[in-house]
Structure formats: structure tokens, C-alpha cells
Amino acid sequence: MEGVQHILLDIEGTICPISFVKETLFPYAIEALPHVLATKWDNPTFQPYRDAFPEDVRASPEKLRAHVEDLTKRDIKVAYLKNLQGYLWEDGYRSSAYSTPLFPDVALQLRKWKANGVEIAIYSSGSVFAQKLLFQHVQVVGQHASPGATGPGAQVEDMTGLVSGWFDTTNAGLKTEAASYSTIVEALKWPLATTLFLSDSVREIDAATEAGLNAILVDRPGNAPVSEADNHRLGLVHSLNELYITGASH
Template sequence: MAITTILTDIEGTTSAVSFVYDVLFPFARERLPAYVRAHAQQPEVAAQLAAVRQASGEPDADVERVIQILLGWLAEDRKATPLKALQGRVWAEGYQAGTLKGHVYPDAVAALRQWHAAGYRLYVYSSGSVQAQQLIFGYSEAGDLTPLFSGYFDTTSGGKREPASYTAIATAINVPAGQVLFLSDVVEELNAAQQAGMATCGLARAGGELQGHLTVGGFYAIEPRLFQTE
């Protein structure tokens, strides 16, 4: 099958891992407690706090305890959906205020624009919330890149190392898995996508190889039309 659709990871793929760990995470860690205290009664935030209580097995935890749990998860880099959702809200304030600018590699910007112009459908699949994904691309150093994308997927679609997640995404976008090219810097994610029937390409910007997958150093080396699946 010919490739019609490109599904891309963010961290280490379109964007520097250091941006997430050295900029976004410290920003959230510093501002998350005050944000939760100020907005705990809002329905959307209250729902996430309830999810934290359920996930932690502490149904009676007060707001201060929930904040402690969230900060613990943040320190562990736990891929918890309520944490990601609340981080996204904190980051939104920073992006909208101009304090934060999303990092996207220039070669990724150029390729995404080229692929979009060529008619490929572009999607994102990241462990960060959909809101966080839209913020990185919407407030990027290269301007608003969100018009390039047809949709976004996060951990609500399943774990990134589970083949079923990629099958679910292909079903959601109504595209055969064999027509999708998945880009990532993590071999376990590439393996899962491959097992679901997708074509794969690994990004190793510092060099090296993601075993079992074509590996390139940047988006400039990716030519979607050359990928084929059975």
C-alpha cells in the first residue's frame, strides 16, 4: 500500500526532548499547585482531580493531598492522563501570555509543510495531552502550525507501546493501517505501530539506529512515497 497519512510523535521526533524536560516540566512544576488551588471548583479541573483520587486509591484526598500526588507523578514522569490534562492547562496560560514558545525542529517544520502541501494527511500521537500538543504547534517558534494537522491523539487512545493503540487510531481516522507512516524516536513505539500494520521510520537525531526500522537523522531524510506496506 502507498502511504497517504503520516502519524508523528513529538518528543525527540518533531521537538527536542530537552524542551519538555528543561522548559515545560519545570514551568508546570512551579505553577501547578497555585493553578489547582485557584481552579479546583471549575468542573473541568474538578473532574481531573477526581480522576487523580481514583487512580491513586485515595478517594477522600483533599486538594493539598491531590497536589502532592500530582507533583510526585510529575517527578516520576508518569504518563497519567489527569496529570497531562492539568499540565496542559498550566502551559496554556504560559503560551497565551507569551512566556512559552513551542520548540519544533526547523527540518520538521519544513517537511510537515511540504507533506501537507503534497496532500498527505498529518496526525500527532504523543503521551502529552491533545491540548498540550496543540499548544506546542499552535504557539511554536515557527508560528501557528496547527492548520497542517488533521487530528491529535494522546494516551486516551491507549499506551504508545501497545499495538492496539495504533489500530484504534487507524480506525478513528478511517485509514487502513498500511497507508500510515509512523515517526518516532522510541523503538518500542515503532515496534507497536509496525505490529499494527503501519510503516515506520525512526528518528535518531544524535545518531545511532532504532533496530528493525529505517532510521534517519532528521525529517529532511524522510520521503513518504518510498515507504510501502503489504
């Protein structure tokens, strides 16, 4: 795509499998929560996360736990839950309980874009803190490492240096609202005409398009099926390798 110099990326289902979030990160947070509630309920480091929940929910550890489990089961994308999940996931990343499995095309393509002068930013419903954790612990796949490798022997790399901006529903707004995308490009000072948004969500693609951004739907294994109508009316790719981004002129 000629003229594209700025790329705004979704995470789940776009550059990272949905299964990693649903089958690894969500269960880890649920499993870790009881110990945190029992040992850190009044800890100053935990209080901001606790106090962000509705007053009736934080009346007791038991009520907060039940509320978190309910929201997680229904995959409700509310900011106070996403912030707490990021807090809970940190220990898992740092202990190598898991690392981030990007789709095979992603890491190399992001490096190519960056080398060609393309600026990259992230916009996800997960908190900015969680986004950075995810990018700090990317699985290294190669001769001595395999996809899905976890534990102390897993090799990881920090890819946060490729990203120029981080946005979530707290600092940008809901991903299904056009105003959120306007907020992002204004904050980054990115021209609409040179900005491309990539996501697995049709509603997000429509919102970005309404805001004036270029937008393309990414269809990955494990994603929700794309209707025939949406397939025809939207630009659609199955890999970042299908995008020819020329980047900034040199």
C-alpha cells in the same frame, strides 16, 4: 517512500526536543500548580481535572500537589496528569512565557507533505489539548527571530491547520500496544499500507509495526541512545529531510 499518503507523528524527541518538555514545560506546570490549587480548588473549570485524580490524592491540595510532583519526577504517562499539565501549560503559552521549538527540518517538511496531499496526524502521550497548544504556538525562526526566543517579542505561528487528527492515551490507548495504532488508522480510515508512523521510541515503533503500519525510528540530539541491534533491525533517520515522501498521486 513511494505509496505513503498518511503520516502519524510522535512529538517529544521526534519533531520537538525532549529538553523543551523536561526543562521548560514540566517545571512550569510544577511552579504554576500551587497558585491554581489555592485559588481554583472548587472552581467549576478546575474540578474536572481535580476529580480525575484518585480519591485519596484529591483529599487535599497538599496531597494532590505531592502526587503531581512525584509523577512528574518519574515521568509517569498517566492520562489524568497529562490533562492537568495541558491545563497548566495554557497560561504559559498564552503569556508568551515560552513557545514551541520544533527541530529545524520540521515545519518546512510538514508544509511540503501537506502541499503534496499527505495527511498528517499526531499521536502523543501528552493530552490532545496539550498537543494543540504546542502546535498553536510554534516559534517562528528566521531573519527576525531566533531559536529559543521567548517572551512578549517572540514570534509564533499556529500550525494546527496542517494536522488532520489528534490522538493520546485516552482516545487511542497506550503507545506501546499494537491495538492503539489499529484504533487510530480505523478512526482516520487510513489504509495500513499507505500509513507511516515516526517516533523516537523503539517500543512504539515495534508496536506500530506489529499493527501493520510502516514505521521508522527518529534519532534526534538529546534522545536515548539507540542500541546497535535496534539500529540494524529498524529503519532510522536523523531528520525528516531524509524521508522522500511522494504523497498522493495528482
